[in-house]
Amino acid sequence: MKHICFFALLFSAFTTVLHAQETLIDTVYISDIRLKDAEKSQKIIRISKDELLNNPVNLSEVLRFQTPFYIRENGRGMAASPSFRGTTAQQTAFLWNGIPVNSLFLGQADVNNIGLLNYDHIAVKPGGGSISYGSGAVGGSVHLNNSLSFKKGFNGDLFAEYGSFETLNSSVKLNYNTDKVSFQLNTAYTESENDYDVPALQYVNRNGKYRQQSFGLSSGYRFNTGDVLYFHSQMSDGLQYFPVFFEEDTKTKYITQGFRSLLHWDHQNQHFSNHLKLAFLEEQFRHFADIEKTESTGSGGQLFMVKNDASWTRIKNLVLILQTEFQHQKAEGFQSGKSNPKRNLGAAALVVKKQWGKSIYTEGAIRKDFIENINSPLLFSFGSQIKAAPFYTIKLNISKNFRIPTFNDLYWEPGGNPDLKPEHSVQIELGNEFQYKNFTLEIVPYYLRVSDMIQWMPGNTIWTPFNTNEAESYGAEIYGNFFAKIGDHQLKLKSAYTYTQSKDLETQKSLMYVPQHKFSGTASFMTKFGSIFLQGMFTGLTFTSTDENRRTALNPSTVINAGVQITLSPHLQLGIRANNIFNEVYQTSQHYPMPLRNFGISLRSQF
Template sequence: MGDGFPFLFFLLTIGWHKQQRSLGVIWGMLAFCSLASAQPDSTFSLPQVQVLAPAARTQPVGARVERLDSAQLAWHASENAAEVLIRRSGFYVRNYGLGSLATTSARGGSSAQTAVVWNGLPLQSPMLGQLDFALLPAFFSDDMAVQYGTSTAAWGSGAVGGALLLNNTSNWKPGLSVSTRTGAGSFGWRQTSSALRYGRMRWASSTRLFIESAQNDFLYRPAPTLPYQRQTNARLQQHAVLQEFFFRARPHGATLALRSWWQNAFRQIPPTMTQQRSEAEQGDAAWRTALHWRKLGQRGVWEIRVAHFEESIRYRDPLLRQDTRSVFRTQMGEAETTLRIGRRWRHQMGLTYVRTQAQTPAYGREARQWRAALFSSWMWQKDCWKAQIDARAEQMDGHWVPFIPGLGVECQLNNHWQLHARAARHYRAPTLNDRFWRPGGNPDLRPENGWSQEIGTNYRQEKGAWRCNLSLTAFQRRIYDWILWARQSGQPFFSPQNIAEVWSRGAESRSEAQYTASWGLVQWAIGYDYTRSTHERPVVNPRIEEGSQLFYVPKHRIFGEILGQWRRLQLTIFYQHTGAVTGLNERVPAFNLTSARAQYVWQGRTFQVGVFGQIENVWNTPYFVVERRPMPGRHFRVGSHFRLQ
């Protein structure tokens, strides 16, 4: 680790002067645990590839994780993360309209209880505690993973209901590769994305460009007896560039990755069905730069990450004479190591430091916040058993947040059946808006906290040309001190209070099957989620009854797809059913949607050419995801892609 020590020393000294005593206590506690537990065992030897892939955070024992690799993501290259999650995951996406704001609910949680992690770094806004998934191009990810359940010990505040992990991989293959994709569709939708990659023995480069625009002027019916209206003030434009450089001193030595992600989006906000017109618009700008050093060894892997994120939102509404701009800047540093200890144990340990500055007119002055944490995971394996113990100790602005332990267990009963279980504590810190917004901000808020448990089973069978996978998971989670903006007696404005308690429980089932033949393949998959997420305390204003389902959390959700491939032709049908939800003002009815896609690909020795056509909302179903925000009827997309290598 000698050549990486200067990076580690720099990371450990960031912001040390006032927090050194607290960090020293945390480091001492976890270091003592490491020394006390590091006893070698001699039953079997873990393959080196397991050591080189530190999975304690990305693939925790006992948790359910669904992955999409680069080949699967290629099908969704013209979509954003929200559209991918709708088709491929159990996350419920609350979409405000075509191209508009999109947030998620995982296992009955709020939109601020889903973490988004980009190459090990959290992307959620510290002001809002959430991220707009409509502004995450799937084209910018090489690997996408959906973690279900609590992972606060791994990722910190916000990873309560689940986490979306976005990863980029280095490609050291020598030579040049070029790819481009273009698309056009209904309502003025246009999109272009291109990638240029060049690699040599010791360095590589990757450049990705993404451009999208749309008018989103679709027709909708406010009510079955009323005539159609055309949506207005709904234009979308966005541009994004992701630049990556990779360096290594020798083929199997330490690697250094430098990434820079620039994005600019402009969106008009259409009127709701109760508004005559709207002139509101919003501009989102983001610049994310990260440096990632990684060294592989015979007994482990060392990693260091430093990053600077800067994002801004400008909201304008000439009708209300509003023009506000919000800005935040975040600096992050993280050092972690994963070591093999004996033949049964693997230990992952790391230190994280995050510093944030944010400013908006409603704060009055600049808001600042710092967080420092140590996390530790012990993984043990013997025969058919695996176990993992997690711990996280963290301070925020000099105050301790709840200590976060976790425990996961897996048992491979035979070649087909596996059992898994996990229990963990979780927390979510108040956002900067919760603490500093005027009027109403409450600097004395406590973090949301509680416990979650899950248990499940997986079945896998392969026989001849057939392959099938089945899984069933049950979960439950209690959250205390839930932060809710409410109006207190005699108070003219809303303010956040720790006044709610929420109990989430449910079940998730998945089934997949595939038949492969000489002419191609057929595969199908279906998922069903039942989620009951209820308030356990009544609230006066807004009026919430005890036992009532949370706003915008459906009890039932079904999603599935059927894919057929014959030679160069692929046909896919997607289906989703979303149950009724309770909105802030009215009930949003259940809906069923079907979409279809066809793709034809020509493959040459050094090139690939493909064309695709897609139909969304095949049956032209009128529906709403958010109350008073209409969604489009049947619409189309066509496009082509070209790749040269």
């Protein structure tokens, strides 16, 4: 399968003259309607497909270099977990077309097992979002979206890259649509021996290879201007070997398999709209304590979900939205310390939105979740946008959010605690957006407090989770964007800086893996002959223990990447990419250095 993308790419280079005649693009349908609504009172960071290909190795690199997220990664391409605004990986929600994909067992998403090149675009929303997305949307959310277009004919996007450490990344995306019907086929494959070394630390990434493949199919049918039915599905299969420090150590590996499907009916008329979703997700995990033997533990989970958003606009500039949701979750384990748990979840939310003239927008919402054997808090949110001046916009968002205990927290045997309460948080942020011609500056100070945090602690003989600590985070994010057109050329500058103070209120010590300072930025220059980009990331001192021990902390680092894309023909581009061009020695997780200078060369065909 790994050669399919190369053959398809070569084939496309010879057949670009046969590409379909371009027609006017009609409406583009995106499954996550709630994300669009959130943009009026919160910052949304959007990453296009072209920007994803600046970091095509994995999702960790995209989030690390193009967003304020801190990604803790046990070596390149290995198990990875995010931290945003000082929260944990379990307090970050990952959504696939608006459907949560965090693990039922751990409550978090392994960033490098989600995939990357199957999606049309990715969005990141800082701040709480439990009103729209339920459990886990505390510090922020990552949105992986597919879109369907109509009236565009036949088109495709083929990409293949080969790089250092025998790394292969490839994807194929084919679209065909008319004014009534839309189809999309996408597949992606990545693998790497990942056998890099860092001589300064006497480190070799032994047993670090990985492989991931995925296949997706989307289709849509437009009955009329107000009714569209569309379907998304995705299958994935991943393999990760876990690095060892010495050759004689026992080598382990981890296999994941997943299936996702979503049926979405979108209805709209002058005064009423309805968005109905039916989703089924399945995840399977198999762990091999010795790669030469059969699996030692395993587990699988299933999620069935029904979501509905009904909106009324009978009164001018006033929108009423009723959001309802039902989930059935179940799991089973194989020698994994878990029984076979099940639970049902329901939720209802009421959202009111009002536009006051041309300058003021407000929204308010409440939500109540109904979860078997768990007493969940009443959630609320309030948002506002004020156009204070032609160049200055204020955004305010206040919300209460939560995270329910995972299956591992409740049912792990021995040690699970069925009496756990949900974590809950209160957050406030105040966005200040300044815009002058093609330059935009956004300053977003925030405060977040989390209570009843779930923490596994040693008991008399075993580890058990308890609701213990409270934590608070505060700081600010600064985003800068600039665009200029110089003749036939284009210049784009994007940057993000975060200042974060995050402390355990009991110990008054900083939380682990939360750098106080982080900066990322990208400069791109595009011409008709190609493009060039320069990308940088600075990460400040990062503690790896709960006692702020500087001897074990990760040192500050600055990593620079660069790349060039050369237009060989109207439909074929050659890309050359260099990562960590100054050979910076850096880590995102203690004991696991990231690679030194490495390269990739790619071909991309769009037709």
